[in-house]
Amino acid sequence: MPDYLPELADRLLDGFLVTLRLLALSGLLATAIGTVLAAMRVSPIAPLRAFGTSYVNVFRNTPLVVLFLIAVVGLPAVGVLQGSFFSRAVAALSVYTAAFVCESLRSGINTVDPGQAEAARSIGMTFGKSLRIVILPQAFRAVIPPLASVYIALAKNTSVAGAFGVTEATYQLSNLNRDFPDELYLSFLGIALGYIVIVAVISGTANRLERRVAVGR
Amino acid sequence: MRFTKAQALAVILLLALSLAACGGDDDDGAEVEVAEQPEFAAGTTMAKLSEAGKVTIGVKYDQPGIGFLEPGADEPSGLDIEIAKIIAAELGIAPEDIAWKETVSDNREPFLQNGTVDMVLASYSITDERRNVVGQAGPYYVTGQQLLVRTEDAEKITGPNDLDGVKVCSVTGSTSIETVTKEYDAKPVPFDTYSDCVTQLQNGSVDAVTTDGAILLGYAAQAPDELKVVGEAFSEERYGVGYKKGDDEMCTFITDTLQTAIDDGEWAKAFEATLGQSGVETPEPPKLDECK
Numbered sequence: 001m002p003d004y005l006p007e008l009a010d011r012l013l014d015g016f017l018v019t020l021r022l023l024a025l026s027g028l029l030a031t032a033i034g035t036v037l038a039a040m041r042v043s044p045i046a047p048l049r050a051f052g053t054s055y056v057n058v059f060r061n062t063p064l065v066v067l068f069l070i071a072v073v074g075l076p077a078v079g080v081l082q083g084s085f086f087s088r089a090v091a092a093l094s095v096y097t098a099a100f101v102c103e104s105l106r107s108g109i110n111t112v113d114p115g116q117a118e119a120a121r122s123i124g125m126t127f128g129k130s131l132r133i134v135i136l137p138q139a140f141r142a143v144i145p146p147l148a149s150v151y152i153a154l155a156k157n158t159s160v161a162g163a164f165g166v167t168e169a170t171y172q173l174s175n176l177n178r179d180f181p182d183e184l185y186l187s188f189l190g191i192a193l194g195y196i197v198i199v200a201v202i203s204g205t206a207n208r209l210e211r212r213v214a215v216g217r
Numbered sequence: 218m219r220f221t222k223a224q225a226l227a228v229i230l231l232l233a234l235s236l237a238a239c240g241g242d243d244d245d246g247a248e249v250e251v252a253e254q255p256e257f258a259a260g261t262t263m264a265k266l267s268e269a270g271k272v273t274i275g276v277k278y279d280q281p282g283i284g285f286l287e288p289g290a291d292e293p294s295g296l297d298i299e300i301a302k303i304i305a306a307e308l309g310i311a312p313e314d315i316a317w318k319e320t321v322s323d324n325r326e327p328f329l330q331n332g333t334v335d336m337v338l339a340s341y342s343i344t345d346e347r348r349n350v351v352g353q354a355g356p357y358y359v360t361g362q363q364l365l366v367r368t369e370d371a372e373k374i375t376g377p378n379d380l381d382g383v384k385v386c387s388v389t390g391s392t393s394i395e396t397v398t399k400e401y402d403a404k405p406v407p408f409d410t411y412s413d414c415v416t417q418l419q420n421g422s423v424d425a426v427t428t429d430g431a432i433l434l435g436y437a438a439q440a441p442d443e444l445k446v447v448g449e450a451f452s453e454e455r456y457g458v459g460y461k462k463g464d465d466e467m468c469t470f471i472t473d474t475l476q477t478a479i480d481d482g483e484w485a486k487a488f489e490a491t492l493g494q495s496g497v498e499t500p501e502p503p504k505l506d507e508c509k
Contacts, residue, residue, distance in 0.1 A: 073413070077420050085406060085422070162389060165406040165417065174323055174390030174407075181326045182350040 004180050008190055015172030016194045022086070022158040022168060023198070026093035027151055033094060034101025041106050044127060052102065060099035064160055067092045072164045085165030093157060100150045108143030109135055141213050148206030155198050169194055249299075249306040249483070261466045266335060267308045274301045275320035275334035275459070279410050281435045282492045283340050286319070293317055297338040297456070299487035300357050300475070304336070304458070307474045322390045326350050329459050336471075337459030340429070342392055343506070352464060354471040355457035357484070359503045361450025362393050363430040365437060367418060368445045374425055376448035377401045386414035386423040393428045396452050411436070419443060429454050431492050455503065468508035475505055 040052035059067070071092035075081040081088055112135050120130035162170035169191055176187040257264035266272045276297050277284035284297040292298075302312045320328055320339045328334045329351045343353045364385075366374045373379065377396075380403040387394035389407040397403040406423050408414050414426040415436050426433065430450055437444045458475075460467045478484040479502040488499050 073416055073420075076422055077416075082420075082422065162407065163409045165386070165408060165422075167405055167407060171389055171407045175395065177323045178390045178392060178395070179346065181347050184327065 004183050004186075007179075008176065008183075008187065011172040011176060012169065012190055012194055015167070015169035015191075016198075018086075018166060018168040019155075019158050019194075020198070022089060022093065022161060022166070023151075023155050025090045026097060026158070027154055029090065029094035030097035030101050030150075030154065033098035034105060037098060037102035038105035038109065039131060041102065042109050042131075056099045056102055058099075059095055060103070062096070064092070064096050064157055067096050068160055068164050085161075089158075089161035089164060089166050093154065093161070096157070097150060097154045100153070101147065104143050104146040104150055105139065107146060108139035108141075111142040112138045141210075141215070144206050144210045144213070148203055151202050152199050155202065156195060159195075249302045249312060251306045251311045252309045255307065255309045257470075258466070261470075262335070262461070262464055263308055263467065263470050266310070270310060271314045271316060272305050272308065272310050272336070273316040273318055273334045274305070275318045275325060275328050275337040275339055276301065277321075277339045278319045279412075280340055280432055282431060282494070284338070294491065296358060296487060296491040297340065299491055300458070300478075300484075301336070301338045303478050303483055303487065304471060304474050307470075307477075322388070325459060329461055332461070335460070338456075339459075340454075340456055341459050342454045343457040344392075347459075350462060352460040352462050352468055353457035354460065354468045354508065355475060355505060356455035356503045357458065357475050357505075358456040358488075359500075360429040360431050360454050360456070362396060362427055362452040362454065363433055363450050364447050365415070365418065365426040365433040365444055366424065366447055367421075368443055370424060371445045371447055374447060377451045380425065383425060384423040385425045385427050386417055387411075387427050388414070391428060392454070393452070397427050415444070457506075465508060472505050472508055479505075 037052045037055055040048040041056070043049060043052075068089070071081060071088045072085065076088070081091060116134055116138065117130055120134040121127075125133070158168060159170040162168050162174075173187060173191045176190075177184060180187065255263075255267055257267055276293055276295075278286035278293055280295065283295045284293055285295050286293040298317075301315065305312065305315050318328070318334050320334065320337060322339075325337050325339055325341060326347065329337055337351075341347075341353065343356055347353060364374065364377065364380075374383065378401065380397055380401040383403050384406050385394075385397045385403040386406040386408055387397070388411060389409060394405050394407060398405045403425075406414075406417070408417065411426065411428060411432060414423070417423045418426050419440070426436075430446065433446045437446050458471050460471065475484070478487070484502055485499050493499055
């Protein structure tokens with residue numbers, strides 16, 4: 001057996017690279033889907049609002065593991081989503097997280113005084129334009145803290161993929177436990193440290209952003 | 218309306234499960250003879266367990282034929298379980314006084330170290346690394362890693378040398394997944410259980426499943442037209458009995474008990490009642506390691 005510490009570093013790096021790729025891709029997709037959903041939920045068109053609400057109700061209330069089962073085991077069995085296990089994990093994570101992104105954004109939008117929207121509409125802006133130029137920039141300030149929580153939750157949720165065919169950090173932990181059973185505590189500490197670093201980067205970025213866009217009141 | 222339907226379904230399911238549990242009494246493996254008031258030197262673990270009249274044993278619940286808790290069953294079944302019963306009987310403990318505790322690959326060492334279980338019989342391969350932290354007596358069974366593939370691929374993948382770049386599924390943290398990744402350059406696909414792996418093999422997402430041959434044969438038997446075990450065994454897994462490190466008397470006791478079981482045919486009976494059910498012939502009993 002090779003030395004423990006270099007092996008630990010090596011495998012953690014391998015694992016966390018996959019974890020980070022999962023986090024980045026699902027984060028991006030979830031943000032895109034979530035933004036569209038939030039726009040639907042505040043839009044003046046009733047069917048769109050109904051769709052957005054149903055999406056949030058369904059995906060926010062479904063346990064993540066169940067979504068993973070559907071994406072990894074269920075859908076491929078009926079011929080859908082037969083790509084790599086990585087892409088299936090991204091699909092499950094994004095549709096799940098999108099519901100939370102949507103709700104965070106909506107809560108931000110609700111903090112903007114309705115008068116702002118009315119004023120924008122009264123000077124002839126379309127719904128899309130008023131959202132883009134007037135509402136969202138103001139809403140953005142209020143959503144940074146809840147949105148950071150959503151991304152932190154996502155970072156930790158990626159570990160579920162380890163049980164569904166993806167060789168991310170948690171999978172590497174099991175391998176370490178197998179090969180170095182006398183170093184259990186260090187292995188767990190190492191893996192925990194990895195997640196803590198990721199979470200610290202997310203919350204640090206959020207803090208900085210929050211300060212930069214803060215308004216002096 | 219929806220809720221009442223779901224509730225009705227749940228009730229039906231529960232009823233079916235309890236019925237299945239009632240029907241499962243006929244196949245309880247081999248009978249063991251419980252020793253009456255065995256004598257052990259005072260202060261040994263055996264004396265303590267025998268005195269207490271009960272023992273906690275860590276076993277797997279998800280490996281058919283080895284250590285498996287059938288849905289609805291009260292007790293696990295399999296080779297590990299039978300061997301555990303033989304050892305417990307030697308301590309004067311009847312099978313019904315054994316407390317079974319599920320262990321997974323990751324928690325076997327901690328469970329032994331902190332005394333959650335007294336022994337582990339959980340397809341626990343003997344390795345030097347593990348012997349650094351726990352005691353392992355045996356082996357009571359020797360098997361080897363093989364490959365399970367779809368029948369139509371049986372000519373393409375005939376052994377581990379054909380695995381370069383192939384997606385191979387096995388259980389997270391198993392020794393099998395490491396062998397195919399490190400030595401044969403396969404792409405590892407980890408899942409929690411072997412049945413998940415077999416599902417992915419059947420729907421074409423992975424091209425092979427690997428673990429100990431005994432386990433794979435069970436799955437191949439369930440779908441003989443679809444799945445096939447190919448190639449010779451390419452690793453040697455020696456299942457041992459885990460006990461607390463440094464307990465030398467315990468090691469001697471377990472080894473002697475296993476040797477007696479092998480000599481008087483109890484070992485063969487245990488095998489026939491479990492793994493032997495899938496049609497495999499009873500192998501030569503393994504040679505036991507000496508206690509240091």
